[in-house]
Amino acid sequence: MTRLFRVGLMVAALATGTAACGGGGSTESAAPTTPAPTVSPVDPATAGNVTGRIAFEGTPPKPNVVRMDSDPNCVQPGVTTTEELVLVGDGGALQNVFVYVKDGLGDLRFPIPSTPILLDQKGCHYVPHVLGVQVGQTVEVLNSDPTLHNVHAVPTANQEFNTGQPLAGMKHIHQFSTKEVMVPFKCDVHPWMRAYIGVLDHPYFAVTGIDGTYSLKGLPPGTYTVEAWHETLGTQTQTVTIGASESKEIGFSFKM
Amino acid sequence: MALHLFAVLVAVSTAILIFAGGLVTSTGSGLSVPDWPTTYGWFMLTFPLDKMVGGIFYEHTHRLIASVVGLLIIGLAAWLWRSEPRRWVRRLGYVALAAVITQGILGGITVLWFLPDAISIAHAGLAQLVFCLTISIALFTSPGWNRSYSRPVSEYVIADRKPLDADHTLMRVAIATTGLTYLQIIVGATMRHTDAGLAIPDFPWAFGYLVPPVWSWGIAIHYAHRVGAVLVTAVALATVGHVLYHHRQRVELRRPSLLLLALLTVQITLGALTVLTGKHYIINSLHVVTGAMVLATSLVLTLRACRPEFAGPGERDMDAGSAPRDPAYVPTVRRAGLAEQTRRPGGAHA
Numbered sequence: 375m376t377r378l379f380r381v382g383l384m385v386a387a388l389a390t391g392t393a394a395c396g397g398g399g400s401t402e403s404a405a406p407t408t409p410a411p412t413v414s415p416v417d418p419a420t421a422g423n424v425t426g427r428i429a430f431e432g433t434p435p436k437p438n439v440v441r442m443d444s445d446p447n448c449v450q451p452g453v454t455t456t457e458e459l460v461l462v463g464d465g466g467a468l469q470n471v472f473v474y475v476k477d478g479l480g481d482l483r484f485p486i487p488s489t490p491i492l493l494d495q496k497g498c499h500y501v502p503h504v505l506g507v508q509v510g511q512t513v514e515v516l517n518s519d520p521t522l523h524n525v526h527a528v529p530t531a532n533q534e535f536n537t538g539q540p541l542a543g544m545k546h547i548h549q550f551s552t553k554e555v556m557v558p559f560k561c562d563v564h565p566w567m568r569a570y571i572g573v574l575d576h577p578y579f580a581v582t583g584i585d586g587t588y589s590l591k592g593l594p595p596g597t598y599t600v601e602a603w604h605e606t607l608g609t610q611t612q613t614v615t616i617g618a619s620e621s622k623e624i625g626f627s628f629k630m
Numbered sequence: 631m632a633l634h635l636f637a638v639l640v641a642v643s644t645a646i647l648i649f650a651g652g653l654v655t656s657t658g659s660g661l662s663v664p665d666w667p668t669t670y671g672w673f674m675l676t677f678p679l680d681k682m683v684g685g686i687f688y689e690h691t692h693r694l695i696a697s698v699v700g701l702l703i704i705g706l707a708a709w710l711w712r713s714e715p716r717r718w719v720r721r722l723g724y725v726a727l728a729a730v731i732t733q734g735i736l737g738g739i740t741v742l743w744f745l746p747d748a749i750s751i752a753h754a755g756l757a758q759l760v761f762c763l764t765i766s767i768a769l770f771t772s773p774g775w776n777r778s779y780s781r782p783v784s785e786y787v788i789a790d791r792k793p794l795d796a797d798h799t800l801m802r803v804a805i806a807t808t809g810l811t812y813l814q815i816i817v818g819a820t821m822r823h824t825d826a827g828l829a830i831p832d833f834p835w836a837f838g839y840l841v842p843p844v845w846s847w848g849i850a851i852h853y854a855h856r857v858g859a860v861l862v863t864a865v866a867l868a869t870v871g872h873v874l875y876h877h878r879q880r881v882e883l884r885r886p887s888l889l890l891l892a893l894l895t896v897q898i899t900l901g902a903l904t905v906l907t908g909k910h911y912i913i914n915s916l917h918v919v920t921g922a923m924v925l926a927t928s929l930v931l932t933l934r935a936c937r938p939e940f941a942g943p944g945e946r947d948m949d950a951g952s953a954p955r956d957p958a959y960v961p962t963v964r965r966a967g968l969a970e971q972t973r974r975p976g977g978a979h980a
Contacts, residue, residue, distance in 0.1 A: 536744060540671065563659075565658055
């Protein structure tokens, strides 16, 4: 019995030590080790813009109703919540499309914004559903609900984390160390909750709103690959060349 | 008898725990409680009931049941240590205790390491072994086992470990059934934890064919699970057929054989429904626990078939030099050509 007890203790200690050394959520990720950014990489006198509209072709699918009664704190009387997968506005305007410059910026380095980006948990939904941040920029994930959430990011290039927020008002601070399009966020307590964050090393990204439009401002003259990403409809890319102080418009059209 | 009933309680509790664990995976709630061994910072047993919402309900309930099962197995091991005369049965209790502690730690690691596939599969596999250990202890402490299922004592003699009714064919096919069932469970766990449960979306065909026309890792592991079901069914039918043909009069073999047949039918039906319903979480979880029941039933049948291979009453591996703790166990000695048994006053068999 004594020998068995010692063996059991060793196994428990080994496993616990392994667990202690293993992965886990962190409130702060390591600062990126990229080269120092250029203070003013773009000359405003020659900067141009790329704008456009994202449309959905055909009849949009009818969104399914989301049942939130697994948590009474999420149910709002008289309110029917539906999925956010394909949101189409007037004139086929496609919402929640992440548009960004995928290629063409060369070796330009951009300062990391000091303004944090807010990802809120409100009404048992992530708000906004899709957003963009820069590498090293602070992301604040706030619990505005009177219930528990767990903030679970499932990236492939960055480090996975999973943090509990049992109380309203709790805030989790995070900085991504590597560019990645897109980082899914979920809540394992409320499985319908989803958000997507695009992490880039430059500021040229946008998310389409209810009118389906986007705007990438302040681009230096050059040839760029612009990509439009949607969580279920896939991605599309186009190449655009802008001259000094030139604005060009490129649109994208998605269908089921 | 009290020890046996307690062991049965532990086995039943373990089956409930397996179902609860199945619900955690089936509802995707494995990471709804990000910390361990605390729950959102609370000590496990003081986590407020009104906060058991959404996925937390499944995950935290699983942890609470696991704690109860852990305590029950501690109690079982202690009771065995105190009252069980057979050293090998006592040791089985200690092994069950070590296994359930390891299982708890594995469960914690799955949370802290974000459900790595290998750890999750190991957690599922070890759960089945813990269940098998509790089932075995319940069997070995049962009155039927200890009276060798009403066989005359003269047939179980220490000097001769091969009594007349030992059926080695049955032993081999029953062992094969149990082994293949466990392997099938591991394949099923691998399929579940690598998100391959619906890699083949139709049933009984595979993309409309008998054999999938396209392959990927998910399709391969899913198809292996279906082929495994056929293999398990085949050997199980061979086992059951052998029992019904050769040992129909032996209740201790007939009953688990028929139960095995019934459970297999239910399990295959649940497997089909799991695919056809798109992995409905209740059906999916019932499929998990029924798999455990199939394994347990096959194990009981196997052990009972192998009963003649165990020492008879008056176990030789009791503490050397000490009198048996339970006066019911009295050694039987064999003389040349003659079986002699020691009888207790009152005519009770040794």
